[in-house]
Every structure is written in C-alpha cells, then in structure tokens.
Amino acid sequence: MGYGDEIMVAGEARRLWRAGDPRPVAVLDRHGRPRRHPIWDGNPRIARPEAVARGLAVQTLVNGPGCRPYVDYVAMHNEFAALFPGRPFTTKLCDPRLPWRYTAWRASPGELFHVSRREPGDYVVVEPHLKAGASPNKDWGWDRWQALVSSRRDLDWVQLGAGGVRVLEGVRQLETADFRTACGLLAGARAAVLPEGGLHHAAAALDVPAVVIFGAMTSPANTGYASHVNLFEPMGGESPCGQRVACDHCAQAMAAIDPAAVADHLERILDA
Ligand SMILES: [Zn+2]
Known part of the structure; x- marks a missing residue:
C-alpha cells in the first residue's frame, strides 16, 4: 500500500x-x-x-505490508482456508468472498518532516481521484465531487498531484512532483475534502481540517481521525464491508453522502 x-x-x-x-x-x-x-x-x-x-x-x-495493525489476518486466513483448502494464504486475491477484515485498532495522527509548508492560504484542497489499485468502493464519484465544487463557486478550490489528470470544473490544479510537495501545499490549505487515503492521513499529520469521504468499505474507527469530519455510511450495519471489488452496498453508501451535506460540513469547518 x-x-x-x-x-x-x-x-x-x-x-x-x-x-x-x-x-x-x-x-x-x-x-x-x-x-x-x-x-x-x-x-x-x-x-x-x-x-x-x-x-x-x-x-x-x-508494521508493514502483510502486518498492518488494522487488518484481522487471522479472520482473513480462516476465510481463505475455508474457500481454498491447501492453498497458500494471501491477502492479495481480489475475490468478493474475501473482503478485508478489520481489528479494533485505530490510527492516531502521524507526523511529516522535511515538508516545505506553504504559507497558510485561502484555498480548499479537493481530491476526486483515488490512487491506482485502490478499491473502487472508495470512489465517491466524479459527479458528486463536481456538484460539491459547483455548489461553492466562491471558494478557491485546488487539486494537487501529477499533471495530466482530469481536473474538476472550477478547480485549479497545482501540479506537484511528488507526495511530499503535495503535502507542503496541503499544509497551507484552509481545509480539504478528501477520499479515505494518503492525503487524508497527511491532512491529519499536518493539522489540516478535513471532511473525509469514507463510504462503507473502510471505517473511521480504524483509519479516521477525531480532528476530521468522517463520513461513514455503513447502510444499516456497523462494520465496514471491506470489499475490494465494486459492491452495490458501497455504491449505495456513496450515493447516501449528499454533496450538499458535505458542503455544509465544509462550511462549518471554514466558519470555525
Ligand atoms: Zn460494500
């Protein structure tokens, strides 16, 4: 990861x-x-x-690949062994019968060093893209990101990251050569609206207030921070589903996260 x-x-x-x-x-x-x-x-x-x-x-x-504290490897191993007796266990198999299973471990804010912090600015960082290989269930959907941005044309919206990616209408892109450079710009933002992923962990480490779109695949009880607004919609259950393949339940969860509600959360952060 x-x-x-x-x-x-x-x-x-x-x-x-x-x-x-x-x-x-x-x-x-x-x-x-x-x-x-x-x-x-x-x-x-x-x-x-x-x-x-x-x-x-x-x-x-x-703590590393294959030994992350929020992953319940024992449960995953048992489910794997029941499905594929005798086959060597791996967490890499993307099969709807083999979702991620989670422990009760919760993240606490990290730290980032050697980050050239941009002077505090008036911009809001938004990230409609997921990293390559991320579960499609973490995707809020382009139209919802666009609806959020379009509902607040008065804000100075910024997308970070490599050039050549699709940019939301009404958003300016600040091209960043690498993740650390992106962190420097993130550090200067008034706020951010982000999917669950690298930038939201960076935002917590850099004390940037954020609204984080979880959906239903992962839970803020594992990878969320108390300093953020974490939008988790488990759709009647309590647990995140952990699915790595596109799942209807997660699609419904994302649809239940209304861009207008996200804009309200952001408004409260900006007013704070
Ligand atoms: Zn799901």
Missing part, C-alpha cells in the same frame, strides 16, 4: 514515545526485519535500519 499506511506508522511511533519510552522506534516487517520508508525521512522517532544494525537502543513496532 502507499503513503497512508506509512503515515499511520509515524502516528504509532509517536504514540509509543508518548507512552513514555524515549528510545527511537525500529519499524519491523512481518519477518522481524527493520524497514525504512522515504516518508519517515527526518523523523527522529523512527530508527533507520542501519542505526539498528549498529546496535542503537530501540523499541520495536511490527
């Missing part, structure tokens, strides 16, 4: 520090090996693998 997961790691490292252990955190992969990620560069709470190899005194945190 992408930046969001690794920003959540930085949140875990901060949580461990705050719990009273001053040693830097060695982030271990599922085989117990220290990991690195460029988004942690400059983070004094996270030990680099070479420092661990030199014998630096560390505390450890297991």
Whole structure:
C-alpha cells in the first residue's frame, strides 16, 4: 500500500514515545526485519535500519505490508482456508468472498518532516481521484465531487498531484512532483475534502481540517481521525464491508453522502 499506511506508522511511533519510552522506534516487517520508508525521512522517532544494525537502543513496532495493525489476518486466513483448502494464504486475491477484515485498532495522527509548508492560504484542497489499485468502493464519484465544487463557486478550490489528470470544473490544479510537495501545499490549505487515503492521513499529520469521504468499505474507527469530519455510511450495519471489488452496498453508501451535506460540513469547518 502507499503513503497512508506509512503515515499511520509515524502516528504509532509517536504514540509509543508518548507512552513514555524515549528510545527511537525500529519499524519491523512481518519477518522481524527493520524497514525504512522515504516518508519517515527526518523523523527522529523512527530508527533507520542501519542505526539498528549498529546496535542503537530501540523499541520495536511490527508494521508493514502483510502486518498492518488494522487488518484481522487471522479472520482473513480462516476465510481463505475455508474457500481454498491447501492453498497458500494471501491477502492479495481480489475475490468478493474475501473482503478485508478489520481489528479494533485505530490510527492516531502521524507526523511529516522535511515538508516545505506553504504559507497558510485561502484555498480548499479537493481530491476526486483515488490512487491506482485502490478499491473502487472508495470512489465517491466524479459527479458528486463536481456538484460539491459547483455548489461553492466562491471558494478557491485546488487539486494537487501529477499533471495530466482530469481536473474538476472550477478547480485549479497545482501540479506537484511528488507526495511530499503535495503535502507542503496541503499544509497551507484552509481545509480539504478528501477520499479515505494518503492525503487524508497527511491532512491529519499536518493539522489540516478535513471532511473525509469514507463510504462503507473502510471505517473511521480504524483509519479516521477525531480532528476530521468522517463520513461513514455503513447502510444499516456497523462494520465496514471491506470489499475490494465494486459492491452495490458501497455504491449505495456513496450515493447516501449528499454533496450538499458535505458542503455544509465544509462550511462549518471554514466558519470555525
Ligand atoms: Zn460494500
């Protein structure tokens, strides 16, 4: 997965520090090996693998691909084994019978270093795109994003990211070469309206108020932040469905998130 997961790691490292252990955190992969990620560069709470190899005194945190704290691997393994007896377990198989299953773990805001923060501006960041490979169930839908923007023509709306992508009408694009550059611009925003993903984790780390469109596939009880307005619509259930393939239930959940209601939430943030 992408930046969001690794920003959540930085949140875990901060949580461990705050719990009273001053040693830097060695982030271990599922085989117990220290990991690195460029988004942690400059983070004094996270030990680099070479420092661990030199014998630096560390505390450890297991968190990486195949060992994320919000994923219930035991439940997923059992469901996989029932469907495919004898086949080696993988979480990579996109099958409607094998949704993500979640633990009770909840993210706390991460930290980002080496971010050139743009001076606070008057713009609002909006992100109608999902990263490649994201579940289609996280997609609010182009027309709803457009309806939101069109309902507030008075705002200075901004899209970040690589050039060449589709830009909403009434939105200006600030092309950003990489994720860190995008974070610098995000840091200067008055507010943001975002899908559940890397930028919403960055917004929490950078103290940017945001409305986050969850829908029903993932839950703010896992990957949401108390500082944000989290729009989760489990459609009568309580649990996120976890489906990686397009699902009717999630489509209904997204349809239940009205652009006018999102605009109201944003209004309250801007008035605060
Ligand atoms: Zn669903």
